[in-house]
Amino acid sequence: MRKHILAVLLALATPSAAEPPPRARAAKAESAGTARALPELSLYQLKTDFTDQDGQAVRLEDFRGQPVLLSMFYGTCPLACPLLFARLKRIAAGMTPEARARVRIVLVSLDPARDTPEAMTRLVRTHGVDPERWRLLRTDEAGVRDVAAVLGIRYRTVPGGGMNHESVITLLDAEGVIDTRLAGPDAPLEGLQERLTALTSPR
Amino acid sequence: MSRGHFKTGALVAGLLGLTGTAARAEPPPRGMVKVGPGTLRPVYVPSPEEQRVPVAAFWMDRVPVTNAEFLAFVRQAPTWRRGAVPRLFADAGYLRHWAGPLRPGPDAAPDAPVVGVSWFAARAYCEARGARLPTEAEWEFAASASRTEVDARDTEAFREQLLRWYSRPTPRVLPPVGRTEANVWGVKDLHGLIWEWVLDFGNTLVSEDSREGSPAGTSRFCGAGALSSGEKGDYASFMRLAFRGSLQAAYTTGNLGFRCARDLAGGAP
Numbered sequence: 337m338r339k340h341i342l343a344v345l346l347a348l349a350t351p352s353a354a355e356p357p358p359r360a361r362a363a364k365a366e367s368a369g370t371a372r373a374l375p376e377l378s379l380y381q382l383k384t385d386f387t388d389q390d391g392q393a394v395r396l397e398d399f400r401g402q403p404v405l406l407s408m409f410y411g412t413c414p415l416a417c418p419l420l421f422a423r424l425k426r427i428a429a430g431m432t433p434e435a436r437a438r439v440r441i442v443l444v445s446l447d448p449a450r451d452t453p454e455a456m457t458r459l460v461r462t463h464g465v466d467p468e469r470w471r472l473l474r475t476d477e478a479g480v481r482d483v484a485a486v487l488g489i490r491y492r493t494v495p496g497g498g499m500n501h502e503s504v505i506t507l508l509d510a511e512g513v514i515d516t517r518l519a520g521p522d523a524p525l526e527g528l529q530e531r532l533t534a535l536t537s538p539r
Numbered sequence: 540m541s542r543g544h545f546k547t548g549a550l551v552a553g554l555l556g557l558t559g560t561a562a563r564a565e566p567p568p569r570g571m572v573k574v575g576p577g578t579l580r581p582v583y584v585p586s587p588e589e590q591r592v593p594v595a596a597f598w599m600d601r602v603p604v605t606n607a608e609f610l611a612f613v614r615q616a617p618t619w620r621r622g623a624v625p626r627l628f629a630d631a632g633y634l635r636h637w638a639g640p641l642r643p644g645p646d647a648a649p650d651a652p653v654v655g656v657s658w659f660a661a662r663a664y665c666e667a668r669g670a671r672l673p674t675e676a677e678w679e680f681a682a683s684a685s686r687t688e689v690d691a692r693d694t695e696a697f698r699e700q701l702l703r704w705y706s707r708p709t710p711r712v713l714p715p716v717g718r719t720e721a722n723v724w725g726v727k728d729l730h731g732l733i734w735e736w737v738l739d740f741g742n743t744l745v746s747e748d749s750r751e752g753s754p755a756g757t758s759r760f761c762g763a764g765a766l767s768s769g770e771k772g773d774y775a776s777f778m779r780l781a782f783r784g785s786l787q788a789a790y791t792t793g794n795l796g797f798r799c800a801r802d803l804a805g806g807a808p
Contacts, residue, residue, distance in 0.1 A: 376626040481738070485658065485788035486627060492742040495588040500745045 379406070379486050380512035386444070386473035389456035394473055396442075396512065403515075403535040404440045404508040408480075408489050409472075410447035410499050411455050419521055420503055421463045427505075428469075430529050435536035441470045444483045446491050446499055448474040488517075507531055565804055568670070571598040572725040573803070577689060579680040582776035585743060594680040599673060600798035602716035602727050603735060604664060606637075607649035609656070612664050614641065619660055629657035632791040650715040652733050652796040658788040661736045665799035672738040673800035675783070679776065682729040684722040692773050701775040704731045709794040730775070736797040740783040 374380050380397040388394045405424060409417045424441055431439065445451035451459075456472035463470075475483070484491055484501075491501035507516040507528055516531045567573060575596040584590055613620045620640040621633055634655050638644025647653070656664075658672075665671050673681070685691035692698065719731045729735075786795075 374625075378625075378627065381625045381627045482659075488787055490742050490745040492585075492739065492745050494586060500585070502745060 375511050375513050377514070378512035379508060379514070382482055382486060384475050384479040384482050386475045386479070387453060389453050389460055389467065389472045391453040394471070399440050399442060399471075399508075400512060401510050402438050402440060403510060403532065404442050404512075405532075406442045406444070406487065406506045406508055407504060408444045408446050408484060408487065408491070408501065410445055410501070411451045411459050412447065413499070420505070421465070423521065423525075424505065425463070425465065427525060427528065427532070430525070431532060431536070435532065436469070438536045439469070439532065441465075443470070443472050444480070445472065445474040446480055446484070446501055448476060448480065507535070509535055568598055568801055570600055570602070571799075571801065572601050573597075574599045574677070574681045574724045574726065577680055579676050579683065580690065580692075581676070581679070581743065582773050583743060583780055585745075592676050594676055596803055597673070597677055598670075598801040598803065599677070599681055599724070599726055600800070601721075601725060603652040603733060603796045603798045604661075605650050605716055606643040606647040606653045609653035609664065610641065610643055610649075612667060616663065616667060619663055624657075624660065626789065628659040628789055630789050630791050632793070633657060633660070635791075636793060646712055648712070648715060650717075651713040652716050652728070654713065654733055654793055654796045655791045656736075656796065657791050658736050658740065658786070661797035662738070664797075668799060670799035670801045672736055672797060675737045675739050675741075675743055677800060678729075678735065678737045679779070681722070681724060681726050682779075684724055684726070686720050686722060689723055692776065698773065698775065701730050705775055705778055709733070713794075733794050733796045734779070734782060734792075736795065737783065740786050740788075741780075744780065744784045 374397075380395075380400055382396055384396065386394045386396070405427065407420060407424070409420055411417070420443075428436055428439070428441065445456070451472070451474050453474075456474065457467075460467050460470055460472060483489075487504060487506055489502050489504050491499055493499055502519065503521055505518040505528070506514055507518075509515045515535065516528050518525070518528050573596055575594045577594050579592040579594050581589060581592055617623060621635075621637060622640050624633060632655055634640075634653075636646045636655055638646070643649065662672055683690045683692050685694065685697045688694060688697075713733065716732065717727050719728050721727050722729065
C-alpha cells in the first residue's frame with residue numbers, strides 16, 4: 337500500500353520533461369531588440385545589481401565575452417569556502433598563462449551583510465589571488481536567491497549565524513551559458529579543465 | 540499547542556502594547572489571512588537546534604493564485620508571457636496548457652489554480668502584488684493545521700485525509716480554488732488541489748554534511764532513511780520535502796502552482 341502511494345507520488349512529482357516546444361518567434365523578437373541577443377539560457381539574462389570588492393557597480397553581463405568560473409561563498413565560512421578557493425586555485429594552476437589571463441573567477445557572496453567590499457578585498461589578499469582575475473561580488477537577499485537559483489545552489493542560514501550551502505563550480509561560456517557544472521568537493525577536475533582549454537583556445 | 544494559546548498571546552501582547560500599533564489588528568491585505576505566530580516541528584531536522592522552528596505571524600493568501608489572476612499579471616507584464624520568457628527563467632512547460640499567451644482556454648478555468656509556472660514567474664507575480672512567496676517553514680506551518688488544530692499532523696484522521704489526496708492522480712483539468720475546507724487559520728487548498736512553490740524550496744535539505752556539495756537531494760528520504768527523522772509517520776510532509784528537493788527554479792509542472800504571502804506591516808509581533 338505504502339509502496340503504491342510512493343509510486344503514484346513519484347509519478348506526480350516528476351517534473352515535465354523538457355520537450356523542445358514550438359517557440360513563438362514573434363514574442364522572442366521582443367527581447368532580441370538589442371544589438372546582440374543573449375542566448376535564452378544565458379545567465380546574463382539576470383539583471384541583478386552587484387558591488388565588487390572595489391566597491392564598483394557590476395552586472396554579470398559585464399563578464400560577457402570571456403569564459404567565467406562562477407561560484408558562491410561566504411567570507412566567514414570556516415571550512416567549505418577555503419576548500420572552494422583551494423579548488424579554484426588548482427583549476428587556475430592547470431591552465432596555460434594565456435588561458436588563465438582570459439578566464440575570470442567570479443564569486444558571489446551568500447552573506448552580503450558581512451561580505452562588504454572591504455571584507456572581500458581582505459579575502460582576496462588572504463588567499464593571495466590576483467584581484468584582476470578574481471572578482472568577488474555582493475548583492476541583496478533577492479539577488480542572492482536569483483544567483484543561487486540559476487546555479488542550482490541550495491543554501492540556508494543555520495542557528496548561530498553560519499550557513500550551509502552546496503559547493504558548486506560552474507563554467508560559463510563567453511555568452512554566459514552554463515558549459516560545465518562541478519558539484520561537490522570530490523568531483524574530478526579533468527572534464528572541467530578540458531572544457532576550459534576548449535573555451536580559451538583561439539578559434 | 541492550541542489556537543487558544545495564540546489568541547491569548549496576541550491579546551497579552553496587545554494589552555502590554557509591546558509592539559505599538561503592530562500588535563493591534565491590522566486590516567488583512569486583500570485575499571489574505573493572518574497565520575501564526577507559532578512553532579513548526581519540522582519533519583526533517585537538519586541540526587539538533589532545529590527541532591522547533593519559530594514562525595512569526597504573516598499574511599497568507601487564502602487560496603492559490605488562479606488562472607484569471609495570473610492572466611491579469613501577464614497582461615501587465617509582457618516579459619512573463621508564454622513565449623517571451625527566456626528558458627533560464629521558465630522551462631518549455633511554462634503555461635503550456637493555456638490556449639495562448641493571453642488566453643487560458645478550456646484547460647485552464649479562470650477560477651482554477653494556475654499551474655505550469657516556474658519559481659521565477661511565481662516570485663515575479665507576488666512581487667508585482669507587493670508580496671512574496673511564503674517560506675518553506677511558513678508554508679509547512681500553515682499546512683500543519685486542520686479545521687480545528689494548529690498542528691494536526693499527529694492526528695490520524697488528518698494524515699489519512701492527506702494521503703488519500705496524495706495517492707490520487709492530478710485531474711487533467713483542475714477544479715476551482717476554494718472548494719476544500721478552510722483550516723484553523725482560514726487558509727484553503729494547502730492540501731487536496733496542487734503542489735505549491737515556496738521561496739526557499741528544498742533549502743532545508745542542505746545540512747552540515749551536504750554543504751560540500753554532495754547532492755542534497757531526495758535519496759535520504761527513500762525507504763528507511765525517512766523513518767529515522769523527526770516525525771515518524773508524517774509521509775505527506777516527507778513527500779513535499781522530497782518533491783521540493785527535486786525542483787529547480789525554472790521547472791514547471793502541470794500540478795505545481797503557488798500562493799503569495801506578506802510580512803505583517805508592523806513587523807512580527
